[in-house]
Structure formats: structure tokens, C-alpha cells
Amino acid sequence: MLMEEKLVVKELEQGKELANQLMNSLNNPSSSSKESNEVLISEILHCFENTIAMMMNLDKKALKRSHERSDQSNKKRRMLEKKKTEKVNICIGSGQEGTLLDDGHCWRKYGQKDIHGSKNPRGYYRCTHKFTRGCLAVKQVQKSDTNPLCYEVKYVESHTCDITQSATKHSLPVSEEAEQKLHDAKHSDDTVQHMKPEELMLSIEDLDYKKDIFRTFSFSNHEMDDDFLEWKDLMANLSPTTSESGITNEFHVSPTDDSCFSSLETLLGSTPDLSWM
DNA sequence: CGTATTTGACCTTG
DNA sequence: CAAGGTCAAATACG
Structure with missing residues (x-):
């Protein structure tokens, strides 16, 4: 069984367990509160969301594989599929x-490689939420040969997990410090003004990337991956949207609302295993 | 004990 | 075939 498939099973088992808890709770109204039931319902919905996201990611992979096998002249395809990269x-x-420091995202190192003609190895990082949320963001970090204080960072695909993790624990490479400065600098003019020139020197090669970074930090992705938008629409349909149910009217979600997770977050408060939201 | 990192093997591409 | 990129088992860490 693939890693992702195991996670799907794990998520479904958790959902089953939560549903059982809810059933027990409903069978014994005296020993349960409306609030605790609402939390259980939210957690069950959350399990569904995660499972669907994982399955969509798996399906995408399977489709890609079958296409690669059947398509003999896929050179054009590859050109079109070329990943979005920013240096x-x-x-x-x-x-x-x-x-x-961090750049607002959780990265997990999955490889390191000595690069031909370079003194320093290149580190390969992927988004921590690759499997749970299907986020395809990847980055490569390599220390500059000429200036040991310089790092060349290449971003491949942008985050679809739409999460900032500045308050969470990190184990990041030194280069992340600079990236945080980069983002901070973009996020606040004050930061730029108060920063001494020798403390921070940035060179952005692509203007679009600047926009992308800012978008990530301002919590609003306006150019999200089609699949993710599709998934969000699906979630919006799955989530109760009427106020008639009484229990569920607190997390109304519209398909165009970027804050579809925050309402759940509000409802769930500090539920530990939902901290990623 | 669960999660992250390391690192050699394996895969893909030109 | 070489170089870059990814996987996954072993290992480290909190």
C-alpha cells in the first residue's frame, strides 16, 4: 500500500471512531452537551475533507501515470506541463x-545532492502538507559558491495548502532565515525601512514571484490550482450551508469564500489535531 | 514513540 | 552515460 493510501485509511478510521463517539453521545444525551456534539461533527467533516483531498491527489497521480504510459508523443505535453518555477x-x-526564522510554510527535506561544478550541495524540500493536503510546493536551496552568505533558492509550484505556520516549531536550514527576511520585507514597509543595508540584500529575479510571496503572506490566494478550487467547491457543497439545522449553521461556507477553513477553526477552537487549519 | 533528516539507490532526462 | 531529481530505509531527535 502506498504511503498516501495508508494515510487515507488512517483518516477514515479516525472518522469512524469520531462517528462512534457521536453516536454514543446522542444515545446518552445526559452525559453530553450540544457543544461537544458540534465539535465531533466538525471533526468528522474535517476527516472527510482530508480524505477527499488525499484521494484527489492519488487520482491525479494515477491519471498522470496512465497518460504517460499511453501517450507516445508526449513531448508537447511536457512542454505544457512544465512546472512553474521561480528563482x-x-x-x-x-x-x-x-x-x-521561517517563511510562513512548513518544509520537509527529502533529498540532498552534490551538484556538478558546485562546491555546495543542493537541498530539496517539499511542503509538509504534500500528502495531507496535496500541496505540490517544492523548493531547492543551494549555498552560493562565490558568496557563502548568499543562497540560491528555486521554488517549484506554489503552495495550495494556504497555510502560514509562523508560530509552529521549525527545523529549517540557515537559508530559511533569509527567506523570512524576504517575506517580512515584502509584508511590511517598516521592516524594510528599519533594516540596515548590510543586514539584508535581496535580489528577486521575477516580479511575478514578488506578487506570489505577498499573496501567500496576505492569506489570500487568488490564483490557486484548479484542482484545489475544485476541491474547495466540493467541500463547500459537502459542508452544511443552511441555518435550519441549528447545529451546523455556524460554519456556512460559500464556494468563493477563501476563508472556508477559518469558520471551522473558529468553531473548533484549539482542537490539537486540527492545528494545521 | 512519532516525526524529521540523512543518504545511498533508483529513476528520468538530455 | 552523466547529471539532476526523488524515494525510502536507516538514523537522529525531541
Whole structure:
């Protein structure tokens, strides 16, 4: 069984367990509150959301594989499928090493490679939510040969998980520090004004990428992956939207509403295993 | 014990 | 065939 399939089974088992809890709760109204039932319902819905997202990701992969097998002349396809990549050169001042910062996303290292003609190896990172949310964001980080304080960061695909994780724990490479500066600089003019020139020097090669970074940090993705939008629409349809049920009217979700998760988050409060929301 | 990183093997591409 | 990219088992870490 594939890793993703195991996660799907795990998620469904959790959903089953939660449904059982809800059933017990409904059978014993005296020992349960309306609020606890609402939390259970939300968690069950959350399991569905996760499972569907994972299945869509699996389906996408399977389709891709079958196409690759059947399509003999797929050169044009490959040209069209070429992944969106953005390159960023980041230089940091000497006094900043050792400070743990993040770029608002959780990255997980999945490989490192010595690059022909380069002194420093290249690190390969993918989004932590690759399997749980189907986020395809990937980045490559390589220390510059000429300037040890400079890093070449290549982003492949943008995040579809739409999550910022600045308050969570991180184990990031040094280069992440510079990236945080990059994002901070974009996010706040004050930051730029107060930053000494020797502390931060950024070189962005692509203007579109600047926009992308800002979009990520302002919590609004306006150019999201088609599949993700499709998934969101599906979620919106699955989630109760009427106020008649009484229980569920607190998490009304419209298909065009970017904050479809935040309403659930509000309802669920600090439920530990929903912290990613 | 669960999660993240390391690293050699394997796959893909030119 | 070489170089870059990814996978996954082993290992480290909190």
C-alpha cells in the first residue's frame, strides 16, 4: 500500500471512531452537551475533507501515470506541463546566522545532492502538507559558491495548502532565515525601512514571484490550482450551508469564500489535531 | 514513540 | 552515460 493510501485509511478510521463517539453521545444525551456534539461533527467533516483531498491527489497521480504510459508523443505535453518555477537569490548579513526564522510554510527535506561544478550541495524540500493536503510546493536551496552568505533558492509550484505556520516549531536550514527576511520585507514597509543595508540584500529575479510571496503572506490566494478550487467547491457543497439545522449553521461556507477553513477553526477552537487549519 | 533528516539507490532526462 | 531529481530505509531527535 502506498504511503498516501495508508494515510487515507488512517483518516477514515479516525472518522469512524469520531462517528462512534457521536453516536454514543446522542444515545446518552445526559452525559453530553450540544457543544461537544458540534465539535465531533466538525471533526468528522474535517476527516472527510482530508480524505477527499488525499484521494484527489492519488487520482491525479494515477491519471498522470496512465497518460504517460499511453501517450507516445508526449513531448508537447511536457512542454505544457512544465512546472512553474521561480528563482530567488538571497544574501544575509553575518550577524544573522543562527536565528531561526521561517517563511510562513512548513518544509520537509527529502533529498540532498552534490551538484556538478558546485562546491555546495543542493537541498530539496517539499511542503509538509504534500500528502495531507496535496500541496505540490517544492523548493531547492543551494549555498552560493562565490558568496557563502548568499543562497540560491528555486521554488517549484506554489503552495495550495494556504497555510502560514509562523508560530509552529521549525527545523529549517540557515537559508530559511533569509527567506523570512524576504517575506517580512515584502509584508511590511517598516521592516524594510528599519533594516540596515548590510543586514539584508535581496535580489528577486521575477516580479511575478514578488506578487506570489505577498499573496501567500496576505492569506489570500487568488490564483490557486484548479484542482484545489475544485476541491474547495466540493467541500463547500459537502459542508452544511443552511441555518435550519441549528447545529451546523455556524460554519456556512460559500464556494468563493477563501476563508472556508477559518469558520471551522473558529468553531473548533484549539482542537490539537486540527492545528494545521 | 512519532516525526524529521540523512543518504545511498533508483529513476528520468538530455 | 552523466547529471539532476526523488524515494525510502536507516538514523537522529525531541
